Amino acid sequence: MAKDWTASVNRIFRTISGSKRVDKVPFLAFAGEQMICRITGKTVKELYSSPKVYANAIITTFEFLNTDSINVPSAYAGPSEALAFAEANNKLDAIKWFDYQPPMCKQGVICKSEEDIEKLEIPDHSKNNLWKTSLLAAKMINEKIKFPQVISLSIWSVVQELRGIEAYKDIRRNPDLLLKLCEKIFESQMDVYENWLEIVGMPPNVFIAGYAFNRHMMSFQDSMRYEGQFIKRMMNKIKVPFMLHNCGTSPYINEVFKEIDFIAINGSHPLDIEFWIDFKKKNPKIVIIGANIDVSREMLTGTPSDVEKKVKENILNLAPGGRYICCPVCSLPWGVSIPNILAIPKAIEKYGHYPIKIN
Amino acid sequence: MKEEESLEKLKNAILKGDPHKAIDLVNKSIKMGIQAKEILNRAILKGAEEAGNLYEEGEYFLPDLLMTGDAITAATESLKNSLNEKSETESKGTILIGTVEGDIHDIGKSLVVSLLKGQGFDVVDLGSDVPPEEFLRKAKEINPNLIGLSGLMTMSISKMVETVNLLKNENIKSRIIIGGGIMSKESCEMIGADDFAKDGWEGVKKINNLI
Numbered sequence: 151m152a153k154d155w156t157a158s159v160n161r162i163f164r165t166i167s168g169s170k171r172v173d174k175v176p177f178l179a180f181a182g183e184q185m186i187c188r189i190t191g192k193t194v195k196e197l198y199s200s201p202k203v204y205a206n207a208i209i210t211t212f213e214f215l216n217t218d219s220i221n222v223p224s225a226y227a228g229p230s231e232a233l234a235f236a237e238a239n240n241k242l243d244a245i246k247w248f249d250y251q252p253p254m255c256k257q258g259v260i261c262k263s264e265e266d267i268e269k270l271e272i273p274d275h276s277k278n279n280l281w282k283t284s285l286l287a288a289k290m291i292n293e294k295i296k297f298p299q300v301i302s303l304s305i306w307s308v309v310q311e312l313r314g315i316e317a318y319k320d321i322r323r324n325p326d327l328l329l330k331l332c333e334k335i336f337e338s339q340m341d342v343y344e345n346w347l348e349i350v351g352m353p354p355n356v357f358i359a360g361y362a363f364n365r366h367m368m369s370f371q372d373s374m375r376y377e378g379q380f381i382k383r384m385m386n387k388i389k390v391p392f393m394l395h396n397c398g399t400s401p402y403i404n405e406v407f408k409e410i411d412f413i414a415i416n417g418s419h420p421l422d423i424e425f426w427i428d429f430k431k432k433n434p435k436i437v438i439i440g441a442n443i444d445v446s447r448e449m450l451t452g453t454p455s456d457v458e459k460k461v462k463e464n465i466l467n468l469a470p471g472g473r474y475i476c477c478p479v480c481s482l483p484w485g486v487s488i489p490n491i492l493a494i495p496k497a498i499e500k501y502g503h504y505p506i507k508i509n
Numbered sequence: 510m511k512e513e514e515s516l517e518k519l520k521n522a523i524l525k526g527d528p529h530k531a532i533d534l535v536n537k538s539i540k541m542g543i544q545a546k547e548i549l550n551r552a553i554l555k556g557a558e559e560a561g562n563l564y565e566e567g568e569y570f571l572p573d574l575l576m577t578g579d580a581i582t583a584a585t586e587s588l589k590n591s592l593n594e595k596s597e598t599e600s601k602g603t604i605l606i607g608t609v610e611g612d613i614h615d616i617g618k619s620l621v622v623s624l625l626k627g628q629g630f631d632v633v634d635l636g637s638d639v640p641p642e643e644f645l646r647k648a649k650e651i652n653p654n655l656i657g658l659s660g661l662m663t664m665s666i667s668k669m670v671e672t673v674n675l676l677k678n679e680n681i682k683s684r685i686i687i688g689g690g691i692m693s694k695e696s697c698e699m700i701g702a703d704d705f706a707k708d709g710w711e712g713v714k715k716i717n718n719l720i
Contacts, residue, residue: 248611251664256613257614257616315619318572319579322526322573322576366708367570368572369570450699483663485670
């Protein structure tokens, strides 16, 4: 039977808006180029060879995984943005290509010196091949299955790619220089957004990849200085609701939500379900996308039955009242078994229909 | 300046991550006749330990640990150069480390390398995107006490499995630790490593326990 994307669109976006007219808990998964290559048998360069090939491969993959969400993995301001900076600054040697995973930037090569930051050119995304392909693929997905594509932006993940470990030393040693780099990345992110508007159209939401909001990385004050303040500025310019993907093992989730008006949280940690139960109690209007189905634990080493138990636990605790999207944390790794991924939509089918039956 | 005061100042320079001041104080301590072992243990390593405690208490963050790491490296190098007495600061062991193939992140690994070097380990850093065969080649060459595999991305787990299998099949007896925010007890068991660490400082502590 053909995938009913209209039902998925309704499920996802009604959940995000807090509507009560949701049939069951939606399933969202982060399937990157690795998973798309694995499902379709194509290499990354084949995927990127044309927007049509790429869009079709993405649709095939997400339909195979039976998700309610779909996105273009490279239309994300992380590795693709580093690649755009490398191209704009004649530093393509910093980019390493792989057959079955996205190209990556050698951390710290593009902005090795202070002079590199001072002279850093902002990419023109309308002229960058990967961004053009990614945005056109997003447009095609919009048109073909009528699934509005969500734009993903970030500051600190790009800082890490461009400046590497020196960025963390700059926090103490040269904060003004670091802010200058953040400012340039912000400008570049706004160029991504302008191109998105022109090619894909107005996004329903912005997904922020928040890499700085992690106590292992920096103080909360610094995370607001080098990422938070820029997100607030993005919010002033882009008038759609923002969602947060908070990467890292010790995130500042409660602190961030006091400072920034996100409508949804996708936290890769903590894995303690009690945290999320408490978060939902304190923030009943915030959508939880998660919460503790771990790609490095039950998804990787467990069985479909283990995954089902986790999904059940998540649904029974977080779905009542709505505003819950089931999602493993974080990106699906190459080695995770397909039956374990498919166990999620199967468990949702079993336990996730509204109204949720607790017993 | 008395011996105690000199060592305290050096420890504080380490804690504050000031490599220039640390070098200066190492030289002053040597001139005062303080033994290298005393300088290392009572000032440099004491500073490293206190920085680690502050990190665990949430007072210090990655930038502070990195700055401390730089100061430790500068101080220990200065100590070795000034004395030219390697026996007094002999190696605590040899560690082979790298980020696995397909992953080019190296922030956590670099922190571990910096702190381990400062603590007196000989560290061979293979860099990032290191194929399993390269880990094996170097392990055969240097026979390390411990091999550290680093990886940030979920996709690195499968490459760690491949690397550990190759090392074990080739009869490499070194202890193996894996590091990265995505690591768990379950993935550690699956990979077949001896231990795992979720961040750089935890890695340094666990490596000290494993050797």
